[in-house]
Amino acid sequence: MRAGIVCLVLAYVFSQFYRAFLAVLTPVLKTELGATAEDLAAASGVWFLTFALMQFPVGWALDRFGPRWTSVVLFAAGGAGGALVFAMAQGPGAIILAMGLIGIGCSPVLMAAYYIFARSFSPAVFGTLAGAVIGIGSLGNIAGSLPLAWAVDAFGWRETLLVLAVLNLGVALAMLLTVRDPARVAGGARGSLLDLLRLGALWPVLVMMAVCYAPAAALRGLWIGPYYTDVFGADAGQIGMATLVMGLAMVAGNFAYGPLDRLLGTRKGLILGGNLATAACFAALWLWPLAGGWATVALCAGAGFFGASFAMVMAHGRAFVPPHLMGRGVTLINFFGLGATGLVQFATGRLHASLPATPPEAAYATLFAVFALLILLGCAVYAFAQDRTD
Numbered sequence: 001m002r003a004g005i006v007c008l009v010l011a012y013v014f015s016q017f018y019r020a021f022l023a024v025l026t027p028v029l030k031t032e033l034g035a036t037a038e039d040l041a042a043a044s045g046v047w048f049l050t051f052a053l054m055q056f057p058v059g060w061a062l063d064r065f066g067p068r069w070t071s072v073v074l075f076a077a078g079g080a081g082g083a084l085v086f087a088m089a090q091g092p093g094a095i096i097l098a099m100g101l102i103g104i105g106c107s108p109v110l111m112a113a114y115y116i117f118a119r120s121f122s123p124a125v126f127g128t129l130a131g132a133v134i135g136i137g138s139l140g141n142i143a144g145s146l147p148l149a150w151a152v153d154a155f156g157w158r159e160t161l162l163v164l165a166v167l168n169l170g171v172a173l174a175m176l177l178t179v180r181d182p183a184r185v186a187g188g189a190r191g192s193l194l195d196l197l198r199l200g201a202l203w204p205v206l207v208m209m210a211v212c213y214a215p216a217a218a219l220r221g222l223w224i225g226p227y228y229t230d231v232f233g234a235d236a237g238q239i240g241m242a243t244l245v246m247g248l249a250m251v252a253g254n255f256a257y258g259p260l261d262r263l264l265g266t267r268k269g270l271i272l273g274g275n276l277a278t279a280a281c282f283a284a285l286w287l288w289p290l291a292g293g294w295a296t297v298a299l300c301a302g303a304g305f306f307g308a309s310f311a312m313v314m315a316h317g318r319a320f321v322p323p324h325l326m327g328r329g330v331t332l333i334n335f336f337g338l339g340a341t342g343l344v345q346f347a348t349g350r351l352h353a354s355l356p357a358t359p360p361e362a363a364y365a366t367l368f369a370v371f372a373l374l375i376l377l378g379c380a381v382y383a384f385a386q387d388r389t390d
Helices: 002-020 022-033 037-053 055-064 067-087 092-106 109-120 123-137 139-143 146-155 157-178 193-197 200-212 214-232 236-264 267-287 293-306 310-318 323-354 360-382
Strands: none
Touching (some): 002 067, 002 092, 002 123, 002 139, 002 157, 002 214, 022 037, 022 157, 022 214, 022 236, 037 092, 037 214, 055 067, 055 109, 055 323, 067 092, 067 109, 067 157, 109 123, 109 310, 109 323, 123 139, 123 236, 123 310, 139 146, 139 236, 146 157, 146 236, 193 323, 200 267, 200 310, 200 323, 200 360, 214 236, 214 267, 214 293, 214 323, 214 360, 236 267, 236 293, 236 310, 267 293, 267 310, 267 360, 310 323, 323 360
């Protein structure tokens, strides 16, 4: 069981890498393939949307077949196959296709780990374990920052993607050998997504999940690259440094959220407070888009740190899900988080393209204002949620 969880976490490192690496590749993809900021927004959005839509078949497969084969088949075919398509891309369309395949490949790995935690460990530690997986997995977020910039500079972006495809396939093989499925739920209880959607207590949590991850993920995974390029004239190394700092802040945030609900005695209050702080960081970026230097880096890092409540929101929602629907439950909650992120990527790409190109900071200030408002609206709905800790 432990070796299997380690391999699932390693696969999740790849998932975090793939959702964040486009920001660093912005300059080279623009130069070599003619990819625009809108193209990259579409590619990032496709990753999140295919990932999100796969949550429904993944949830069914987790309950029906278990996490082992569900994660192995998809991660090998979609993840490694998508990375190979990316490495061979000749234009923005191929990049979008590749990101869609990679999204399918990455769709089961985190939920497979959460399924095992929910079925095999005490509910009291689910939030801590869930946060730890994302925290460790966020090493992929870090690898997709300055280290990726170094690798691309030293070996080329196509060669780097080919190596990633091979490593991806190796991790899938390791999961096949080590992941073990939890015992089946006794009693043969049946149910469907409709049973989950009838749980009124779950809906405010789903709304919060839809807004808690999307802004920070959009900034780190996409917009921080074009923002630094267009506003500050940054090169790949400077973008890599900014994304590295934000990535480290997101890692720290995931580990910080984990035990705090037990320490504070409230899960709802922790999530509300953290997301209000995230909105404050985006509001500051909106008001001071030209701040530059460490001030802008600190605000991006703050958005990453406080915006790392994903696992805690997942823990809040999981507390309302019956055991026999755990696979469908965790994937439904994840669908709202990743699906909303994909829609935000598309919408902000269209929004950015529709705004005047000069001065460049004005367009990005508008994006930051939208992110802040989105979080505040979600918090207003979540304020009516039922608090529940394990």
